Amino acid sequence: METYRAIQWIDDRLRLMDQRRLPHEVTYIDYEDYAAVAEGISTMVVRGAPAIGITAAYGMALAARQSTAIDGAGVLVDLAQAGGVLRQSRPTAVNLAWAIDRILQRVGDRALANPQAVRDAVLAEAAAIEALEKASNYQIGTNSLPLVPHGAKIIHHCNTGPLATGDYGTALRVITAAHEAGKEVHAYVDETRPRLQGARLTSWELLRWGVPHTVIVDGAAAHIIRTVGIDLCVVGCDRVAANGDTANKIGTYGLALAAHAHGVPFYVAGPTSTIDMSVACGDDIPIEERSAAEVTHVQGRQITPDGAGVANPAFDVTPAAYITAIITERGVVVPPFKENLAKLMGSP
Numbered sequence: 001m002e003t004y005r006a007i008q009w010i011d012d013r014l015r016l017m018d019q020r021r022l023p024h025e026v027t028y029i030d031y032e033d034y035a036a037v038a039e040g041i042s043t044m045v046v047r048g049a050p051a052i053g054i055t056a057a058y059g060m061a062l063a064a065r066q067s068t069a070i071d072g073a074g075v076l077v078d079l080a081q082a083g084g085v086l087r088q089s090r091p092t093a094v095n096l097a098w099a100i101d102r103i104l105q106r107v108g109d110r111a112l113a114n115p116q117a118v119r120d121a122v123l124a125e126a127a128a129i130e131a132l133e134k135a136s137n138y139q140i141g142t143n144s145l146p147l148v149p150h151g152a153k154i155i156h157h158c159n160t161g162p163l164a165t166g167d168y169g170t171a172l173r174v175i176t177a178a179h180e181a182g183k184e185v186h187a188y189v190d191e192t193r194p195r196l197q198g199a200r201l202t203s204w205e206l207l208r209w210g211v212p213h214t215v216i217v218d219g220a221a222a223h224i225i226r227t228v229g230i231d232l233c234v235v236g237c238d239r240v241a242a243n244g245d246t247a248n249k250i251g252t253y254g255l256a257l258a259a260h261a262h263g264v265p266f267y268v269a270g271p272t273s274t275i276d277m278s279v280a281c282g283d284d285i286p287i288e289e290r291s292a293a294e295v296t297h298v299q300g301r302q303i304t305p306d307g308a309g310v311a312n313p314a315f316d317v318t319p320a321a322y323i324t325a326i327i328t329e330r331g332v333v334v335p336p337f338k339e340n341l342a343k344l345m346g347s348p
Contacts, residue, residue: 004208006046006163007054007130009123012065014058016046019163023204034063034082041089041096044195048164049238049274050133053095056086057126060103064119075118076107091286092247092315094239094276099129130166136271136329137168141177144234144327147267148178148185152231155221155259157190158249159197160236160269161205171236171269172202174327179211187213188224192249194294194312218251222258233259237270237326244320244337245282250313256322268318269327277345282317290314 004026006017014031020043021027029045031037037059040046046055063082067075083100090096106125107118148154154175158164161172169176178185187206192198199215206213216224224230233255239247246252246268259266279285292310296302304310326333326341333340 004162007051007058007166009058009061009127014055014062016040016055017163018045019047019201020044022163023200031059032062032065034059034066035085037062038086038089041086047197048159049093049095049236050137050165050170050271051163052090052093053099053273054126054130054133054166056089056096057099057103057129059086060100061119061123061126064115064122067115069115072113072115072118075115076104079104079107079118079122090288092238092288093274095273098273099126102129133165133271133273134167136273137165137170137173139329140170140269140271140327141168141173143329143332144174144267144269145177145181147232147265147325147327147332148174148183149231150183152178152183152185153188153228154185155188155190155224155230155233155255156202157198157221157233157235157252157255158192159201159205161202163201163205164236169205170271171234171267172205174234174267174269175206175211176209179209185211187211188221188228188230189213189215190218190221190251190255191215192251193218197249218254221255222261225258225262225264230259230262230264232265232267234267234269234327237268237274238315239279239285240268240270240275240326240341241279241281241285242277242338242341243281244323244326244333244335244341245285246318246320246323246326247282247285247287247315248318250316253316253318253322256318260322265324266318266322267325267327268323272328272330272345275328275341275345277341282319285315285317287316288314
């Protein structure tokens with residue numbers, strides 16, 4: 001595989017691959033300011049729930065460095081303010097708040113008397129979050145192998161590879177792990193309107209992994225399932241509710257319905273950091289509404305008539321009833337999800 005890193009901490013700066021420019025141009029942006037990191041998350045320089053969490057954690061490390069407070073308590077005040085700014089950058093992905101909360105808990109539980117001690121603790125926790133996601137991604141692939149038959153034809157939606165997760169990937173790791181195991185899989189990649197993460201990013205990543213694949217328009221998925229003989233669908237997740245309802249990139253719900261209609265297994269893959277036991281069901285998950293320009297324009301060119309109304313929800317919620325299993329680093333969770341997710345997460 002041709003290696004690449006979408007998120008790097010280098011010389012006390014955060015370096016992000018600008019995913020808006022892929023696949024035609026590989027460029028990086030260096031950040032020294034946490035507010036600029038929040039803007040980078042909002043404008044999708046970086047995207048994907050685990051990657052957003054890692055990025056936010058390093059944004060908090062930048063905030064600690066930016067603080068001019070003369071004692072540790074003052075730095076904590078500045079970190080809380082920075083966390084508030086970062087939380088607002090994208091509301092649906094639970095990893096964002098999860099990472100910020102881990103940072104604040106790490107420094108809040110310790111008697112850190114001076115600013116440098118706080119800075120060191122925040123950076124260490126950010127690095128730990130990145131390492132945890134990397135290990136989780138790899139284990140997701142291992143846990144998924146029994147679910148993928150030899151020669152499987154797989155539909156994948158959006159982008160869930162290293163670009164979206166920091167390393168290895170989640171749903172895409174299911175595919176690349178099977179490929180590495182010699183299972184001779186073939187991926188059908190939804191283009192994923194309106195930002196085309198599948199066509200632009202997933203195909204770019206699969207080429208580097210050497211995985212055979214075919215890009216299809218989102219509207220072709222049901223046809224492909226019926227005519228090609230798809231063996232399974234696998235998608236990522238931005239937030240999983242306590243009952244198994246899953247928020248993911250818009251179009252996921254439609255794919256789940258098509259899979260259900262044809263008796264095709266539909267798997268959600270994601271680390272436990274994406275499971276939010278504080279949310280009872282999918283109706284309680286906030287759905288981000290993004291700019292109308294993402295729908296009305298393609299590569300800067302307007303494709304709709306002036307005055308056309310636009311709705312642009314970035315995510316939809318797939319009810320648990322249409323999910324075959326949820327693949328995590330701790331194991332594969334099957335229905336009943338409410339009971340089994342509680343067991344997995346150690347909840348009462």
